[in-house]
Amino acid sequence: MKESEQRQIFQEWLDGYRALLFKVIRAYAYSDEDQNDLFQEVCLQVFRSIPNFQAKSAVSTWLYRIALNTAIKWSTRERNHSRDHENIAEMGHVLEAINDDQDERLLWLYEEIQKFNEIDRSLTLLLLDGYSYKEMSQIMGISESNIGVKIHRIKKQLVQNIQKMQSHGV
Amino acid sequence: MQKVWDEQKGENMYVINESTLHQSVSRKKDAASRRINKVEIGITLINSTVAIILFNRALNNPNIWDFLTSALIGLTVVYVLHFRWKRQKEERTFDRTMLGELDQAISNTKYIIKFSYMMAVGYILPMSIFYIVQMIDEGASLKRWLIIGGAYLLAFLLVRWERRKQHIPRKTRLLALKKKLTEE
Numbered sequence: 001m002k003e004s005e006q007r008q009i010f011q012e013w014l015d016g017y018r019a020l021l022f023k024v025i026r027a028y029a030y031s032d033e034d035q036n037d038l039f040q041e042v043c044l045q046v047f048r049s050i051p052n053f054q055a056k057s058a059v060s061t062w063l064y065r066i067a068l069n070t071a072i073k074w075s076t077r078e079r080n081h082s083r084d085h086e087n088i089a090e091m092g093h094v095l096e097a098i099n100d101d102q103d104e105r106l107l108w109l110y111e112e113i114q115k116f117n118e119i120d121r122s123l124t125l126l127l128l129d130g131y132s133y134k135e136m137s138q139i140m141g142i143s144e145s146n147i148g149v150k151i152h153r154i155k156k157q158l159v160q161n162i163q164k165m166q167s168h169g170v
Numbered sequence: 171m172q173k174v175w176d177e178q179k180g181e182n183m184y185v186i187n188e189s190t191l192h193q194s195v196s197r198k199k200d201a202a203s204r205r206i207n208k209v210e211i212g213i214t215l216i217n218s219t220v221a222i223i224l225f226n227r228a229l230n231n232p233n234i235w236d237f238l239t240s241a242l243i244g245l246t247v248v249y250v251l252h253f254r255w256k257r258q259k260e261e262r263t264f265d266r267t268m269l270g271e272l273d274q275a276i277s278n279t280k281y282i283i284k285f286s287y288m289m290a291v292g293y294i295l296p297m298s299i300f301y302i303v304q305m306i307d308e309g310a311s312l313k314r315w316l317i318i319g320g321a322y323l324l325a326f327l328l329v330r331w332e333r334r335k336q337h338i339p340r341k342t343r344l345l346a347l348k349k350k351l352t353e354e
Contacts, residue, residue: 019180044198069268076343094191095184105174119350128175141267142352149354
């Protein structure tokens with residue numbers, strides 16, 4: 001595959017699926033610096049994955065797998081290692097957060113997602129974006145029954161936290 | 171909760187500086203050679219060159235030590251290439267799911283731990299013993315003892331340090347991640 005074709009596909013995917021990437025970034029990185037770092041890392045892995053994409057799955061499924069995998073590995077202290085080898089000033093700011101008035105409930109939801117471990121964060125994002133257990137199983141590589149058990153635990157935790165929040169009147 | 175999630179305008183969360191992004195991806199892509207590839211190719215090239223130089227020197231000025239050293243260094247090149255071929259063959263068997271990629275990352279890390287151990291025990295240590303015997307045989311000066319001995323000791327300690335401080339902790343983190351993914 002020519003690099004020009006790869007770049008074109010990358011741009012098409014970025015234009016069509018940036019919301020998906022942003023959700024992953026927001027769930028796994030908190031500070032501006034971390035979000036910039038993770039986003040660049042995710043984009044690099046997406047770019048590198050293009051020649052291997054065989055259209056056996058939807059583009060969104062493919063991108064979710066790449067983004068979540070990258071974010072999970074990044075969040076287990078990979079980020080410190082990679083950033084140490086790069087001049088912070090050279091990284092450049094690729095992302096700038098738009099600070100529109102956001103729904104407080106959405107802000108709360110992202111905070112709750114960020115409290116989960118790396119794997120459960122992935123599953124929560126996939127669940128909220130409407131992926132079936134079968135699709136999640138194909139992305140994660142674990143059985144549907146295992147997915148079911150984890151999702152049940154995540155839902156229970158979220159419901160408990162919602163009830164706590166409502167009872168405290170936040 | 172689902173309603174709140176569905177109503178979010180995800181694409182409006184951030185503004186992307188696209189030219190900076192493309193520059194960043196290009197830069198990282200060009201620099202993103204895998205750790206293992208760098209080590210394998212580096213050792214292969216350096217050792218092949220050294221083995222050829224020593225062998226030529228031994229041909230022009232017959233010296234048993236040069237012959238033996240070039241043979242030993244040549245063997246390490248064969249060894250590294252064999253391991254590289256085995257690793258690349260194994261990489262093609264991993265499936266393209268998150269678990270598959272995690273298994274591949276774990277396998278690569280285990281490989282690099284084993285490789286660095288073999289470098290210390292199977293290369294640096296025998297080469298240092300070999301040079302000690304050669305220096306005794308040739309009656310080397312104190313200066314040569316200090317330089318050669320110091321260099322080998324430093325190499326041994328650095329390889330050992332890298333294995334303990336970087337590769338082993340990385341393997342531990344990846345295994346913990348796999349455990350979180352696969353346990354119910």
